[in-house]
Amino acid sequence: MLQMMRVSECICSTVPTLLATFCSPCPENRIAALGNMLPKQTQRPGRCRREPVLQMHDSPFAVYDIEALRRMRRAKWALETEKYGAAVAEMDFSPAPPIISALVDAARRGDMGYPHPQALESASVSLKDWLKERHEWTVSVSDLVTVGGLIHALEAFLLHFVSSTSVVVPTPAYPPFLSVPRGLGLEVLESPMLCDDGQWRLDLDDIDKAFSSGARVLILCNPHNPTGTVFTREELVAVSEIVDRHRGRVFSDEIHAPLVYAPGAGRPSGRTHVPYASVSSAATEHTVTGVSATKAWNIGGMSCAHMIISEQDRLTANRLAAVLAHSASTLGLWATAAAYREGGPWLRDVVSYLNGNRHRLADLVDKHLPGVKYRVPDASYLAWLDFRATEWSDEPARHARSSAGVSTNEGTDYGAPGQGFLRLNFATPAAVLEEIVGALGHTLPFR
Numbered sequence: 001m002l003q004m005m006r007v008s009e010c011i012c013s014t015v016p017t018l019l020a021t022f023c024s025p026c027p028e029n030r031i032a033a034l035g036n037m038l039p040k041q042t043q044r045p046g047r048c049r050r051e052p053v054l055q056m057h058d059s060p061f062a063v064y065d066i067e068a069l070r071r072m073r074r075a076k077w078a079l080e081t082e083k084y085g086a087a088v089a090e091m092d093f094s095p096a097p098p099i100i101s102a103l104v105d106a107a108r109r110g111d112m113g114y115p116h117p118q119a120l121e122s123a124s125v126s127l128k129d130w131l132k133e134r135h136e137w138t139v140s141v142s143d144l145v146t147v148g149g150l151i152h153a154l155e156a157f158l159l160h161f162v163s164s165t166s167v168v169v170p171t172p173a174y175p176p177f178l179s180v181p182r183g184l185g186l187e188v189l190e191s192p193m194l195c196d197d198g199q200w201r202l203d204l205d206d207i208d209k210a211f212s213s214g215a216r217v218l219i220l221c222n223p224h225n226p227t228g229t230v231f232t233r234e235e236l237v238a239v240s241e242i243v244d245r246h247r248g249r250v251f252s253d254e255i256h257a258p259l260v261y262a263p264g265a266g267r268p269s270g271r272t273h274v275p276y277a278s279v280s281s282a283a284t285e286h287t288v289t290g291v292s293a294t295k296a297w298n299i300g301g302m303s304c305a306h307m308i309i310s311e312q313d314r315l316t317a318n319r320l321a322a323v324l325a326h327s328a329s330t331l332g333l334w335a336t337a338a339a340y341r342e343g344g345p346w347l348r349d350v351v352s353y354l355n356g357n358r359h360r361l362a363d364l365v366d367k368h369l370p371g372v373k374y375r376v377p378d379a380s381y382l383a384w385l386d387f388r389a390t391e392w393s394d395e396p397a398r399h400a401r402s403s404a405g406v407s408t409n410e411g412t413d414y415g416a417p418g419q420g421f422l423r424l425n426f427a428t429p430a431a432v433l434e435e436i437v438g439a440l441g442h443t444l445p446f447r
């Protein structure tokens with residue numbers, strides 16, 4: 001499992017950094033320490049350095065320059081030979097103020113021991129309220145199982161909630177969806193998704209065939225990493241009918257749901273996130289949904305996620321609840337509670353900034369990367385770039401790294417349909433994104 005985690009994208013190291021930063025007993029020192037997370041040129045000497053804090057809160061999404069990002073201790077920028085970090089799925093933005101406050105409060109109280117009922121309850125109630133308000137999805141706190149992360153959740157689901165030895169995974173897929181079942185000795189049936197003019201969708205006939213051949217579990221990712229697709233209600237209903245017909249089960253990973261770009265003026269194609277388990281009573285019953293605040297609020301190192309279970313899983317969930325909750329962190333629970341309860345305004349702002357970047361990237365690709373195809377994603381900050389018509393079609397991420405010094409993810413790590421693609425993270429200040437795409441453009445040979 002350790003090996004699998006290493007190759008996965010989720011390398012987490014934020015908790016110790018935050019603690020070291022915020023644990024000073026003197027509020028003024030804490031504020032000054034917060035300033036240390038900013039680029040050096042924005043800091044002033046002296047005891048009370050308030051200015052960086054104001055700057056951070058006033059303009060949280062374009063503060064860091066590339067040198068500051070390289071100095072920060074973040075997995076995304078922990079590079080070897082590369083110059084630019086655009087791989088690991090985290091954002092180059094300062095954290096949401098309510099989350100910082102919740103962490104500082106917990107640290108000052110010394111509330112850094114094992115997860116306890118108050119923290120567990122607070123995170124679960126905030127999530128329940130969030131799901132109701134955001135997705136009109138009613139779940140009860142007793143339907144929520146706390147766990148240290150969605151990979152743990154998937155592993156627990158495959159080990160304890162289902163007995164199938166064969167799992168269907170639509171590809172391209174987030175790599176742990178392939179490596180976790182294989183690591184548990186299960187057979188993985190890759191179901192290549194279909195792509196029309198850059199728009200990816202599930203191959204329903206192929207999924208049906210996989211279930212007919214004996215598979216009993218589907219691992220769904222909605223919104224979809226890496227393609228950024230938000231599946232339509234019709235697609236999800238069709239999936240639920242297939243799974244129901246075969247008496248199958250679904251693990252629906254919805255970690256990217258808070259990052260969906262809503263339809264808006266001039267953007268009629270925007271899609272709304274529909275929780276898979278909410279599309280029918282059959283789907284409710286056969287699904288375990290995985291959710292977490294880590295992706296949308298950029299707290300990947302906080303080790304906290306939830307499984308939303310159905311009635312048929314209640315006994316298993318009750319039996320395992322304590323052990324699963326033990327893998328979560330107390331600070332992560334408080335950060336999660338703050339995110340769902342008070343993080344709405346920050347989330348709205350970050351999605352708006354990312355919305356600018358997803359369109360900016362289209363212009364940059366047009367300008368600098370001839371032959372590369374990019375469909376603006378419906379959700380999240382991961383661009384699935386098609387290099388198949390370029391000189392880099394064999395292994396685009398390897399070329400991006402060796403020629404341009406840009407760290408991205410190789411498409412083939414996501415399964416066979418990823419051949420000729422790379423995944424690029426655009427959750428970075430616009431100026432950094434321009435520099436990254438410019439570096440790729442300088443070295444990508446013309447055909």
Ligand SMILES: Cc1ncc(COP(=O)(O)O)c(C=O)c1O
Pocket residue numbers: 009010089148149150151174221225253255256292294295300304305
């Ligand atoms: C689809 C998906 N699931 C799960 C994770 C990781 O989840 P967690 O933060 O709970 O470890 C990621 C991280 O990028 C992801 O993209």
